[in-house]
Amino acid sequence: MFSFEHPEFFQWLWAVPVVLVLWLLYLRWRRRALSLLVATSAQERVLPGWSTGRFWLKNSLLLTALVLLIVAAANPRRGVRQESVQQRSADVLLVLDVSQSMLAQDAQPSRLERAKIFARRLVRALAGERVGLVFFAGTVYAAMPLTTDYGAADMLLSAASTTLISTQGSDIGKALLTAAERFDPDPSAGRAVVLLSDGEDHEGKVAQAAERLKDLGVIVFCASVGTEEGAPIPLPTGDYKRNEQGQVVRTRANEALLRQVASTTRGAFYRMAQGDAAVEAIRREVAQLDRRAVQGRSLETFESYYSWFVLPAFVLLALYAGLSWRIRVAILLLASLTTAQAQSARGLLRQGDEHYSEGRYAEAEKAYRDAQQKEPLNPQALYNQGNALYRQGQYADAQQAWEKALNSTTDPNRKADTWHNLGNALAQQGKLQEAIRAYENSLRLRPGDPDTKINLQLARKQLQQQQPSPQPKAQPSDQAGNDARTPNQGDSIASPPQPPPEPNAKGRMTPEEAHRLLETTVAPQDQRNSRKYRELTPERHQLRPKKDW
Structure with missing residues (x-):
């Protein structure tokens, strides 16, 4: 399925019918002006080598080349895929x-x-x-x-x-x-x-x-x-x-x-x-x-086909040899400038991808930011910029980049990935309610995604953990003058880079909740059935070791 990265360039196609109308008006004015100056039978001798057919042929070459350059600037592409980013890791x-x-x-x-x-x-x-x-x-x-x-x-x-x-x-x-x-x-x-x-x-x-x-x-x-x-x-x-x-x-x-x-x-x-x-x-x-190369699911790339339109366009411009050199140079400069902006942004994106895959996240973020400055609404630049910021622990900045990416794309898969990553950034900042909404939005666009389901469940558990527990009524005591201590909240879903303080026993997830969390998210089925297996085969399994600590 084909799509266009920069459909806004198609607004220049309105110039095609306008140019055609202007050329028709020019030919009509030219015929009238020549008929006033020179007899019709003498026009061929006065203007040798000129013909209406040649005029339309050369200008059609020019007009077709400009249309091809506009299409190339819009960058036609086929399909959307998650690029398997190669990272070296142990x-x-x-x-x-x-x-x-x-x-x-x-x-x-x-x-x-x-x-x-x-x-x-x-x-x-x-x-x-x-x-x-x-x-x-x-x-x-x-x-x-x-x-x-x-x-x-x-x-x-x-x-x-x-x-x-x-x-x-x-x-x-x-x-x-x-x-x-x-x-x-x-x-x-x-x-x-x-x-x-x-x-x-x-x-x-x-x-x-x-x-x-x-x-x-x-x-x-x-x-x-x-x-x-x-x-x-x-x-x-x-x-x-x-x-x-x-x-x-x-x-x-x-x-x-x-x-x-x-x-x-x-x-x-x-x-x-x-x-x-x-x-x-x-x-x-x-x-x-x-180290060895492992695959990640961070960067989005497309198979672009702009080169299929750029080359024929310059061939047509080369054939357009009947104009003066000044006009010809002006057209070539216009064509170069039209494609340079789009192509330079893509070059910066490729440069950022290389930095990202090698773990140089600061350099990758700069390349993505430069690409985004050239094309402020490029969703790929904004999405990848958010990834690089997140890797550096700049969760608030990553959140802003992903929020802009959401507003600049309509692709449901891209939106689902962006909502998922936005939920991670919000969770890292302790904004669990907003993180839950982000994960839910991702699942609405792509139901059944296992990673998003797990993160949503973890965020909900952490939110329950942070809910204040009811305080018991004060009992009479000989130490009534001591201030009551407020229990610490539990650890957040994704702690900030600074080392967290050592938590109190109060405020953490209860053992029952933790057991259910591991059992429903990551514990394999054979582990959940291990107790039943031991009960069925007591002669092979010791139910309780002598030292149970």
Whole structure:
């Protein structure tokens, strides 16, 4: 299906009938003027070589060439496709421990909350790489496949809790093997696992798993949380976790185990207490891994056919040789200027695409902005400019670019993509109500899009999370003079680039909501059925390990 990028150039076609009328009037005036000056029989001798047929032939060449140049300036194109942008990236899987030992508070506010904050900062630092998520306790959930959807990763990490996995315990070996299975079989890309855990393991299969990952060429970076002195595990009842003998369980970080895993796989060991220094160190290590080209869905391109009209137009102009050189030069200059504006904008778009595919988002944004200045209503320039701004974390500017793109296009697929990206930018700014409306508008244009459905559900969950909970009535107390503390709101759907403050336990998504969120969006069906399978085959599966923390 053909369309035109710049249909506004067709307004110049009104000049065609006007020129024809002027030529007819000229011929009529010429005949009258000659009849007054020279007899009809002598006109051929006075003006040798001139004929009406030659006049119409030459001027028809000129007029046809101008029409072709106008069509070329409008840029006819066939079809619209999402260009598979080639990006060089490595594959990184974050393996997060959600066992009950992570509730210990020897790292504030708890081991799990500290690990989640560290993981979210790391996801932002790994922009440009493909990132996946694996949660584990006594069993393993492959929560998110390798992707560049960092907003979804941020949401899933913020929703992680110890209640997401019914089988408690700690099986680091199984988690590492599951992570290795999530990588693509093609070994051309660097593959790394970031293990976020206190190192407590109850199955004793970590060494074998580490050797297996070493054989596969997977590097493991270990980030430890907690202390070797340890701490008890608090329970919602106010008591602490107790073993079968009724003694309070004291969970201790096992840094030696994590160091062994990192050493075996040629990785590195860090403590989460190192904060941003550890995040930056992991980012540098990942940046040194082998890269491979992966496909993205960001830039829109078209198959343009303007050259099919430009070449015949200049051939016709070359044949138009009966005019004086001044007029001929003027026509050629006009034709060149007519096409130069449209073609220069397309050249800038191609230049921006090259910068974007190589990760130079600032240079890409400048090229798109220059193209947009030449053609203020070019939807492709505005859309891609928004993508480049978003990649730089300039979410408000990306929002403005995409809003302009919506007003300059009527294509439903382009509008659906633009609404989807606009929802992401709004969510990054914490404007969840507006983000939800944007995702809904995208789904109206393209129902069933899985990415938009997931983002819409995540935004709704985060909006529910941020709703203020009813405050309990004040009870009489000896400390009545103390001010009441307002609970913090939960993490937003997509946090800003600055590291977020450590959240309170209040205001976050409830465990039940988080479990439903993962189960309905990313948990595979076989994981949802695993409990039923264990019940049907009790002789093969231990329902509860002896150490369920």
